[in-house]
Structure formats: structure tokens, C-alpha cells
Amino acid sequence: MESKTKLYYDTNEVAEMVGCEPSALRFWEKKFPQLNPKRDGRNRRRYTERDIEIIRKIMHQRDKQGRTIKGTREQLRRKEEAQLLIQRLVRVRKFLVEIQEKL
Numbered sequence: 001m002e003s004k005t006k007l008y009y010d011t012n013e014v015a016e017m018v019g020c021e022p023s024a025l026r027f028w029e030k031k032f033p034q035l036n037p038k039r040d041g042r043n044r045r046r047y048t049e050r051d052i053e054i055i056r057k058i059m060h061q062r063d064k065q066g067r068t069i070k071g072t073r074e075q076l077r078r079k080e081e082a083q084l085l086i087q088r089l090v091r092v093r094k095f096l097v098e099i100q101e102k103l
Contacts, residue, residue: 007048008038008040008046008047008048009046009047009048009052010044010045010046010047011025011026011044011045011047013047014047014051014052014055017052018052018055018056018059019059020055020059025045025047025055026045028055028058029045031069031073032054032058032072032073032076034054034076034077034080035051035054035055035058036051037051054076057076058072058076061075061076
């Protein structure tokens with residue numbers, strides 16, 4: 001599958017992959033701080049797999065759940081915070097297990 005072999009995708013490729021217009025991608029880039037594609041030497045947007053995943057989440061929230069841009073932005077922010085909290089808790093648990101083993 002080609003999507004796993006490339007590191008970066010241009011705007012038109014991503015728009016075709018997710019089924020939206022390139023202008024929508026540029027618009028969402030302004031509205032969602034999580035969506036921040038890299039730029040190449042010619043100032044063209046280069047999207048990663050992570051960026052594409054965020055775009056798909058935006059589209060799902062908008063199309064399937066009927067959320068507004070503000071609601072979608074808030075939902076994405078909450079999910080990021082929850083993932084960070086889970087990572088911290090996993091590290092704390094690992095630390096506590098290490099302490100328990102030493103006792």
C-alpha cells in the first residue's frame with residue numbers, strides 16, 4: 001500500500017485521499033492548531049500520516065457527529081489531553097511497580 005511508503009503528501013494527494021477540497025484543508029489548518037503540516041523549500045504544504053489522521057478526525061466530527069468547528073476543536077483538544085494523562089499514568093504505574101519490586 002502506497003500510503004505506508006511515503007513520509008509526506010502534498011495538498012492535492014491528501015484532499016483526494018480523504019475526499020475533500022484542497023481549500024478545506026487550508027481552511028482547517030487555520031482553525032485547528034493540531035493540524036500543522038510542514039512546509040518544503042518552495043513553501044508547499046507537506047502532510048504526514050499524523051496530519052491525515054487529524055483531518056479524518058475533523059471530518060468525522062463534522063460529518064458524522066454534526067459538530068461545529070468550535071465543538072470539533074474542543075473535542076480534539078480533550079482527546080489530546082486524555083492521551084497525555086494516560087501516558088503520565090502509565091509512567092507513574094511503571095515507577096510504582098519498580099519501587100514495589102525493590103521493597
